[in-house]
Amino acid sequence: MHSDENIHIGFLIFPGFPMACLTSMIEPLRAANEIVGRDVFAWSLISEDGNRVEASARVGFDPHMALSNVEALNQLYLLSDPSSQFADRQNSNGKLRKLARHGTTIGAISGGVFPLARSGLLDGHAASVHWCYAAAFAEEFPDFTQSTDVISIDARRLTASGAAAAFDLSLHLIENAVGAGVATEVACWFQHPMMRGQGVPQRKPTFAAESTNDMLPRIVRDAIAMFTDHLEDPLNIADVAREVGVSVRQLERVFQNTTGRTPLVYYRSLRMHKARQLLLYGNYTISEVSTAVGYASSFTLIKNYTEVFGIHPKEDRKKVNMFRAGNNRVAPLA
Structure with a gap:
């Protein structure tokens, strides 16, 4: 629905927020204003206390107001x-809840879904969660509906998985406000190849290969889907091969050709990437993380984690904690 009214959008920024997500939202809105020749969109930067906020790239931003x-x-x-x-x-x-009650549409970009979920305002709504945060989000919010699409629009809750998805979300806002023609022109201004809407899944990297999951053969995709569903209770590779309709030898050959790894090594990598999400973005002990990815002992987890990432999990967690702002939750080292 087109409107001549000014649409005022607030961006609530936390210490360590991803700067690209902010610019990916604002720049398309600015361009739309220029194209139509009036301020369809206005925006304000907001922080909890109104003080300067430093992004993850160590660039400081001065908010217009406190929350x-x-x-x-x-x-x-x-x-x-x-x-x-x-x-x-x-x-x-x-x-936040008061603003929502009075008609403000509430959303989040990338990691912003975490504090939004903690506020209670995502209850009963689907949310787009970046694939690299999915395991940590599911562990903290097991009852939430998690979308793997690049953006999710569920009633008055709008979420985008990352910076490029934030650009898509801005194009969606522009299309709703002033039409598809302006949204297309904005996309062309920035050489954004296409406007992705709801129903478009996130692309995930294939570990150790120059490809993404949607580029893989069906056999490998189906096996990875089974692996992903059984990170906590690991499957036998022979059972996976039988389920996807091939021999173990054939599954190993196709996996090696397309990912550069055997199914077993690839499966272990998936489990280690979930473990890393939980360690870096959760408040779990190493013992709890071990259980969450199907290991009976922390010793085996630590050994495999160090092999995959080249760093002990405790050191990895210490490193990320060094860059967290004082008000952010610091994960334990136990």
Whole structure:
């Protein structure tokens, strides 16, 4: 539906937020304003306390206002690291809920789905979660509906999985406000190849290969799907081969040709990537992480983790904690 009214969008930024997600939202809106010759969109940067916020790229941003001073917005998007928490959770979450009650559409980009889910405002809604955060999100919010699409629009909850998806979401907002023609022109301005909407799945990298999951042969895709569904209770490779309708030898040959790894090594990599998500973005002990990816002992997890990532899991966690802001939750080292 087209409108001549100004659409005011707020971006609530947390320390360590991904800067690309912010610019990917704002730049298309700015271009749309230029193309139509009027300010269809306006935007404000918001932080919890109104103070300067440093992005993950160590670039500082000066917000226009504190969250407590926000009066009315058409839309508000949270941008953050997955570990981000409000310093004053009760009042800040209460403010978000008040804005939602008064008609503000609430959304999140990339890691911003975590503090949004913690606020309670995603209850009963689907959310787009970046594939690299999916395991940590599912572990913390097991009852939430997690979408693997690049963007999710569920009633008045809008979420985008990452920076490129944020650009797509902005194009969607532009199309709704001033038409598909302007949205297409904006996309062409930035040489954005296509506007992706709901129903378009995220592309995931194939470990150790120059490909993505959607480029793989059916046999390999089906096997990976089974692996992904059984990270906590590992399957026997022979059982997987039987389920996808090939011999173990054939499965190994196709896997080696397309991913550069055997099915067993690839399966282990999937389990280690889930383990890394839980270690870096969760509050779990190494023992708890071991159980979550199907290991009876922490010793085996540590050995495999070090082989895959070249660093001990405790050192990996220490490294990421060094860059977290003081108000963010720091994961334990036990």
